[in-house]
Amino acid sequence: MTMSVTTPKQREDAPEGRVEDRRLLTGKGRYVDDLKLEGQAYMGMVRSPYAHAKINSIDFSKARESPDFIASLTGEDLLKEGVQPLSQNPWPFQKRAKRYHLAVGKARFAGEPVAAILVRDKNSVEDLIDLVEVDYDSLPVVTTIEESKQNKAIIYEDWGNNASLTSEVKKGDAEKAIASAAFVIHAREGIARQGAAPIEPHAVLVEYDSKQDSYDVWATVQSVHGTRDKLASELKKPKEKFHVRVMDMGGGFGSKGAQSYPEAPLACIFARRTGLPVKWTATRSEEFLEAASGRDEYCDITLACDKNGRIVAVKASVECDLGVTGSQAHMPTMTIETMPGPYRIPNQDITVAAYVTNKMPIGPVRGAGGPEGCYFIERAVDLLARRAGLDPLEFRRRNVSRREGPAEGEADFRLLLDTLVKSSHYEELSRWRSDLHSKFAQQGPSHSSLIGGLGVSVTGSDESEDEEEGEDWSGASSGGGGADGGSKPWQPGGGSSGGAGERWAGQTPGGSGAAWQSSGDSPERRTWPGASEETLGFMSETARVTLDKEGKVTVYTGSSPHGQGEETTFAQLASEELGVPLKDVTVVWGDTTLIPRGIGTFGSRSAATGGSAVIDASRKLKAQLVVRASEALGVDAKSLDMRGGGFVRASQPDAVLATLNDVLVKQRADEVSASSVFTLSGLSYSSGVHLCALTLDVELGKVKIVKYFVVEDCGRMINKAIVEGQLHGGVLHAVGGALFERLAYDEEGNLLSSTFMDYNIPTALDSPEVQVFHETTPSTVTLDGAKGVGESGTNGAYAAVINALNDALSQLGTGAEVNMVPATPDAVFRALNAKRAKTPAARDSS
Amino acid sequence: MSSSPDPIFFRAGKAGTKRESRKLGFLLYEAIHGPLVLLKAVYRQLQIVPLLFPWRILPSASCALSGPVHLISLAELRMKISSEVTCIAAASRGFSKPRKARVTPRPSTVRVP
Numbered sequence: 001m002t003m004s005v006t007t008p009k010q011r012e013d014a015p016e017g018r019v020e021d022r023r024l025l026t027g028k029g030r031y032v033d034d035l036k037l038e039g040q041a042y043m044g045m046v047r048s049p050y051a052h053a054k055i056n057s058i059d060f061s062k063a064r065e066s067p068d069f070i071a072s073l074t075g076e077d078l079l080k081e082g083v084q085p086l087s088q089n090p091w092p093f094q095k096r097a098k099r100y101h102l103a104v105g106k107a108r109f110a111g112e113p114v115a116a117i118l119v120r121d122k123n124s125v126e127d128l129i130d131l132v133e134v135d136y137d138s139l140p141v142v143t144t145i146e147e148s149k150q151n152k153a154i155i156y157e158d159w160g161n162n163a164s165l166t167s168e169v170k171k172g173d174a175e176k177a178i179a180s181a182a183f184v185i186h187a188r189e190g191i192a193r194q195g196a197a198p199i200e201p202h203a204v205l206v207e208y209d210s211k212q213d214s215y216d217v218w219a220t221v222q223s224v225h226g227t228r229d230k231l232a233s234e235l236k237k238p239k240e241k242f243h244v245r246v247m248d249m250g251g252g253f254g255s256k257g258a259q260s261y262p263e264a265p266l267a268c269i270f271a272r273r274t275g276l277p278v279k280w281t282a283t284r285s286e287e288f289l290e291a292a293s294g295r296d297e298y299c300d301i302t303l304a305c306d307k308n309g310r311i312v313a314v315k316a317s318v319e320c321d322l323g324v325t326g327s328q329a330h331m332p333t334m335t336i337e338t339m340p341g342p343y344r345i346p347n348q349d350i351t352v353a354a355y356v357t358n359k360m361p362i363g364p365v366r367g368a369g370g371p372e373g374c375y376f377i378e379r380a381v382d383l384l385a386r387r388a389g390l391d392p393l394e395f396r397r398r399n400v401s402r403r404e405g406p407a408e409g410e411a412d413f414r415l416l417l418d419t420l421v422k423s424s425h426y427e428e429l430s431r432w433r434s435d436l437h438s439k440f441a442q443q444g445p446s447h448s449s450l451i452g453g454l455g456v457s458v459t460g461s462d463e464s465e466d467e468e469e470g471e472d473w474s475g476a477s478s479g480g481g482g483a484d485g486g487s488k489p490w491q492p493g494g495g496s497s498g499g500a501g502e503r504w505a506g507q508t509p510g511g512s513g514a515a516w517q518s519s520g521d522s523p524e525r526r527t528w529p530g531a532s533e534e535t536l537g538f539m540s541e542t543a544r545v546t547l548d549k550e551g552k553v554t555v556y557t558g559s560s561p562h563g564q565g566e567e568t569t570f571a572q573l574a575s576e577e578l579g580v581p582l583k584d585v586t587v588v589w590g591d592t593t594l595i596p597r598g599i600g601t602f603g604s605r606s607a608a609t610g611g612s613a614v615i616d617a618s619r620k621l622k623a624q625l626v627v628r629a630s631e632a633l634g635v636d637a638k639s640l641d642m643r644g645g646g647f648v649r650a651s652q653p654d655a656v657l658a659t660l661n662d663v664l665v666k667q668r669a670d671e672v673s674a675s676s677v678f679t680l681s682g683l684s685y686s687s688g689v690h691l692c693a694l695t696l697d698v699e700l701g702k703v704k705i706v707k708y709f710v711v712e713d714c715g716r717m718i719n720k721a722i723v724e725g726q727l728h729g730g731v732l733h734a735v736g737g738a739l740f741e742r743l744a745y746d747e748e749g750n751l752l753s754s755t756f757m758d759y760n761i762p763t764a765l766d767s768p769e770v771q772v773f774h775e776t777t778p779s780t781v782t783l784d785g786a787k788g789v790g791e792s793g794t795n796g797a798y799a800a801v802i803n804a805l806n807d808a809l810s811q812l813g814t815g816a817e818v819n820m821v822p823a824t825p826d827a828v829f830r831a832l833n834a835k836r837a838k839t840p841a842a843r844d845s846s
Numbered sequence: 847m848s849s850s851p852d853p854i855f856f857r858a859g860k861a862g863t864k865r866e867s868r869k870l871g872f873l874l875y876e877a878i879h880g881p882l883v884l885l886k887a888v889y890r891q892l893q894i895v896p897l898l899f900p901w902r903i904l905p906s907a908s909c910a911l912s913g914p915v916h917l918i919s920l921a922e923l924r925m926k927i928s929s930e931v932t933c934i935a936a937a938s939r940g941f942s943k944p945r946k947a948r949v950t951p952r953p954s955t956v957r958v959p
Contacts, residue, residue, distance in 0.1 A: 143952055143954075144952065144953070144954055144955055144956060145954060145955045146955060146956055146957075187959070188957065188959040189959055190955070190958055190959055192953075192954070193954065296954050298954070298955050298957065298958070298959075319955065321954035321955070357954070742951075744951030744952075745951060745952060745954075746950065746951060746952055747952045752951055817959075819959040820958050820959045
């Protein structure tokens with residue numbers, strides 16, 4: 001059964017904007033660099049100017065002469081102290097490498113920290129860094145995949161070669177299907193390295209308490225719990241010794257997620273050694289040099305379809321320039337997992353190989369393999385549609401979801417495509433394209449140098465195949481899906497509309513989700529009910545909801561918002577469930593003492609996973625309150641409900657029997673609370689279709705996006721402004737990657753784009769107006785019905801923009817194509833001036 | 847830093863990896879180019895002094911300053927001087943003077959489409 005809602009659905013009392021915006025837009029947001037502790041010192045990182053060099057000696061003698069100099073650290077010091085190498089996530093595909101916080105023996109990329117200094121005066125940091133003399137012997141530099149394959153230099157000698165990971169997705173017999181297919185295309189595509197480029201660079205402030213041997217850490221991270229666990233592991237201390245907090249944060253886009261960085265542990269060591277609070281804030285160039293970047297993947301793809309335009313096989317080989325090994329080097333495996341997208345392709349042979357080079361590490365950047373996979377398949381789909389003589393939209397329509405209709409909770413891709421045609425006035429756009437072409441052909445480029453192009457892409461996955469594969473991404477040891485207390489998935493009509501007694505019947509008092517009561521305990525003394533030492537996985541999240549006598553609700557979440565609007569989203573969810581006004585709900589996040597367990601915000605997971613945990617905890621709290629009211633009033637719990645901060649009979653909702661305060665006073669409780677550790681039973685991501693209309697100036701090679709449409713299915717839309725904001729930002733992120741942004745290196749491994757003068761991000765002038773339309777199908781695996789939407793816009797937009805550009809180029813009849821992004825004006829210009837038409841045969845041989 | 851034979855540096859003894867600080871080119875650089883850069887930087891620092899008195903370098907000013915200072919903005923001048931200072935800082939590190947970055951980027955694979 002499809003539960004399709006064709007208009008934006010959100011509660012009537014949902015806020016127009018976001019509750020955090022007043023604070024953030026009036027300059028009241030507080031960031032780590034705003035903090036200043038008494039007597040704080042400043043850390044500076046001495047970075048390697050060489051991409052690959054042996055370190056012979058590090059001399060601090062000149063720096064020590066300065067009165068501002070306090071202390072120094074080298075990699076050798078860390079080894080003596082027994083500091084463990086930088087943490088790496090335990091993905092099975094990737095080789096593990098010992099990479100230390102400060103280079104030991106040799107530097108492996110330009111910008112790698114080789115020493116750290118502690119300085120009294122902030123203004124002296126860079127001066128003293130310059131006084132540290134490091135003697136290097138340069139080593140051969142590996143800057144390309146080919147050099148890495150040929151082992152021009154071995155970057156991790158104990159590996160014996162530079163291959164980091166290989167993986168594959170295989171199904172059926174792709175070779176055989178391609179050999180007998182009616183239409184076949186071959187293409188080579190690529191996405192250059194792109195930075196996350198958050199507004200706020202990385203920063204950390206550490207204060208050490210010598211009496212408790214504990215550390216207070218403020219950091220710009222997407223997961224305080226991940227940061228705490230890594231600090232504990234790398235510095236070999238119990239987790240309880242680290243109190244990690246995050247403040248407002250100016251974006252992360254993945255680069256502040258699970259990636260390991262050296263500065264926080266180094267600041268902890270300095271703080272402990274000197275007793276001083278230690279702060280470090282990255283300069284913009286340091287952010288470019290060190291923060292994990294994304295993409296840098298290249299794909300040879302063969303796609304085949306039968307005479308009816310049904311895709312029968314895909315064969316693809318992806319290669320990735322990983323840079324040095326980071327803690328999340330598995331991104332290319334995500335590319336091949338997501339590559340088949342929404343298409344049911346019976347024969348698949350997709351492989352990936354990643355190689356280390358002397359560049360900064362690759363890590364997750366908004367989409368984390370999704371944009372690459374979507375771009376590779378969608379570009380090939382466009383080429384195959386043209387080869388088969390079909391309209392790209394019709395070709396996609398034939399290949400998404402071949403069944404009678406999607407299952408409950410799944411996106412209906414055909415409906416999304418149909419809505420796109422209607423909403424974008426596709427026929428008018430096609431006429432506009434033809435008119436521009438006619439003008440160009442009749443008057444010539446000297447009079448009219450603009451041609452128009454239309455490009456389409458589809459983002460999402462064939463969810464039925466996930467079920468067949470039975471893949472378990474949860475990593476959680478808490479067992480199957482669902483809440484620990486057994487809450488039910490979201491149902492149309494409101495998750496809180498069922499009887500309170502019904503939900504209470506599903507609870508297990510005293511179990512892992514049991515309510516927890518405190519009476520003014522300090523945060524440090526609190527314990528997390530139901531919390532065990534089991535490791536939470538990507539598909540789990542925690543929440544605790546408290547309610548005091550005044551009717552004020554506080555939501556504690558393990559998620560960690562940094563621009564996503566979760567203060568609003570989670571407040572809305574708790575408000576709906578508990579029947580309290582939105583203004584009475586406060587959301588607390590990013591504090592490992594107040595919230596001892598959690599995962600964080602990344603990977604489009606928080607509304608789905610964190611939101612479900614908030615709902616689960618709220619339902620448990622409400623059930624507990626109804627039972628308390630039943631005891632206090634002597635009324636059957638099944639006939640009670642909560643409304644407007646009071647208790648009513650379900651049959652007489654206007655007659656308040658008792659206020660919340662009355663019940664809590666009778667029960668002698670100051671505050672009641674309930675918690676949840678919620679684990680999803682399956683992935684829940686939004687799907688969408690994109691349409692880009694652009695003009696290409698054939699004289700200048702300049703591309704201008706004139707229209708951009710997205711039709712998406714984000715499940716239940718909790719807050720329209722937030723969903724559309726995520727899509728606007730996601731599309732713009734990909735427009736930057738498709739047309740502007742590239743982290744460029746020279747042959748010596750020097751980063752050539754380490755400032756915003758050189759790294760070209762789109763400005764407001766380059767930003768298209770993104771029109772978003774909704775065809776929502778509530779998720780059946782989340783309690784709030786939401787599907788993750790944070791990366792959806794980015795995943796689809798690369799392909800839509802480049803398909804539109806190639807549609808424009810195809811009208812010139814020269815065979816010019818651009819399959820490498822970013823399609824900067826010089827790249828487009830080169831393609832335009834290619835003298836030899838690229839026939840399919842020529843492309844095969846290249 | 848570690849003087850003992852280390853298997854991870856088995857390539858260190860190969861030709862072309864001689865310590866830079868012992869190369870003749872580097873010694874000449876230290877002896878000649880470093881002081882020249884310093885002199886140039888000092889000269890440029892002196893050039894900025896008139897900018898403290900902007901009315902004196904306006905074209906209509908009676909006491910116009912000669913030279914190219916008229917034509918460049920304060921921001922441009924600061925950038926040029928900063929770059930010289932950066933150069934001096936790099937030179938002062940001596941042993942760690944990196945090679946100048948090439949203007950042309952190198953793709954991650956020669957098979958870029």
